[in-house]
Amino acid sequence: MxxxxxxxxxxxxxxxxxxxxxxxxxxxxxxxxxxxxxxxxxxxxxxxxxxxxxxxxxxxxxxxxxxxxxxxxxxxxxxxxxxxxxxxxxxxxxxxxxxxxxxxxxxxxxxxxxxxxxxxxxxxxxxxxxxxxxxxxxxxxxxxxxxxxxxxTDAAPVLTERPAGDYLFTSGSHQRDYITLFEAVRDLPIELRVAAPPATFAGMNIPANVHIAGNLPASEYWRMLAEARFIVLSLRPDVMRRPGVITYVGALRMGKCVVVNDPGGASSYIDHEETGFLVDPASSGQLREQICALLQHPEIVERVAANAARMARERFTxxxxxxxxxxxxxxxxxxxxxxxxx
Incomplete structure (x- = not known):
């Protein structure tokens, strides 16, 4: 052909x-x-x-x-x-x-x-x-x-075998729902690091445990993602073209546990509780509940991350x-x- x-x-x-x-x-x-x-x-x-x-x-x-x-x-x-x-x-x-x-x-x-x-x-x-x-x-x-x-993606910008850090990670400015995410993590005993332009958060009430890292060079971005405890993405539910795909597929390929509040789109890539976690959109309470459950059970995070890496190596190459x-x-x-x- x-x-x-x-x-x-x-x-x-x-x-x-x-x-x-x-x-x-x-x-x-x-x-x-x-x-x-x-x-x-x-x-x-x-x-x-x-x-x-x-x-x-x-x-x-x-x-x-x-x-x-x-x-x-x-x-x-x-x-x-x-x-x-x-x-x-x-x-x-x-x-x-x-x-x-x-x-x-x-x-x-x-x-x-x-x-x-x-x-x-x-x-x-x-x-x-x-x-x-x-x-x-x-x-x-x-x-x-x-x-x-x-x-x-076949990209492997950093080694996937890295110790889990003492923070959560999220990124992006396109069609994100940071208001829901910030309410979900407010006052939790762990830091959330955000790789996104500071202008994205103009007028928002940013919690004390949220660190805005700004725009990062690619190598620093992937290092920060790889060393996070797990990844959390809060996405807008009211759009035709589903956002966040590149971010969470890259994380899955690197063997990271991912939480996404877009079951409509992310279910094409994530099997709930097997290779990641899906929660309802625009629900800070449900997102907070899932984050807290994973913080209390690191063995689940480790198991799901291993499943995600194995699945992504087979499907998303x-x-x-x-x-x-x-x-x-x-x-x-x-x-x-x-x-x-x-």
Whole structure:
């Protein structure tokens, strides 16, 4: 199978696709190049990068059986929808769609455009199963247009065999619910360290046992995560694209026990009480109860952390990721050949 590939932002650097795969672009590099060369474009630089990539893919597509891209391939999907001749199966990965438009006309245009993208792509990746339901409902398309391909990482920035520290750890500023988390840990006999920009907490009543570490270099971030007693993530429940996936999958891969208050999204990665803990969203009482139970039973933390490491090594690897990609492409090509006939 000949694959034309544009590496998504979240895809592993090593590619396990067919030997006939040609990588035409790295979308992280493409994004940085446009932002650096054309700073006057501002937010429009991503759209221009997508247009540039779409033209390159369009010119090259006929020599390949299928096209795989990240979110910068959305313009290519629209192009194939408008000009369907010479169309190739297109697997669209790493999308990040938010229902953020308050203006009704912009919201209608956004839904219309995304329906075009979804209907053009053979499949669109979701990181959590519930996202397929969310997108299908919001954009008015079939849920079968989406495929769950778990986020993966083979990165091992620090050794996982580290002593459990005397603090809890959390991180991130995107779609976090720190008000719930701070109430859950207030006055507990353990420190919570938070790796996030200080501006995230403007106007919040930060407990005395919470330390805001700010933005950290990658090596320091992973060291602090690895040495924590366990990880706690408090996430917003009212969003289409589930937050925190990269953080908790990275923690699972490093053999850490994780508590997440997003059962809708995190249940795609965590088996409750076996490889982590899931609590209801926006409930500081339930989150506090779970944290206290784990502080009182370190043997449970150790057991669940070991289970998490073992499970993540099997399920959330680059090899498994690209196996899922090829399986979807092979199924799509098989269906296309049956429709076309002999």
């Amino acid at each position: 000949r694959i034309l590939y544009s590496r998504p932002l979240t895809a592993p650097p090593r590619t396990y696709l067919s030997s006939e795969t040609r990588q035409i672009e790295d979308e992280a590099s493409l994004s940085m190049m446009f932002a650096r060369r054309f700073p006057f474009l501002g937010r429009r630089s991503d759209l221009c990068a997508g247009l540039w990539l779409a033209l390159r893919l369009w010119r090259s597509r006929r020599s390949f059986d299928a096209v795989v891209t990240g979110r910068y391939g959305e313009v290519f999907a629209v192009l194939q929808n408008v000009l369907p001749f010479g169309r190739r199966p297109h697997l669209l990965l790493d999308v990040e769609w938010l229902a953020g438009h308050t203006d009704p006309w912009r919201a209608r245009l956004n839904r219309w455009l995304h329906r075009r993208i979804i209907q053009s792509a053979t499949k669109t990746q979701v990181f959590c199963r519930v996202e397929a339901q969310n997108y299908a409902r919001h954009f008015g398309v079939e849920e079968s247009r989406f495929a769950w391909i778990p986020y993966c 680059a090899a498994r990721y690209f196996h899922d990609v090829e399986r979807i492409l092979e199924t799509s090509l098989g269906k296309a050949s049956r429709v076309a006939g002999p």
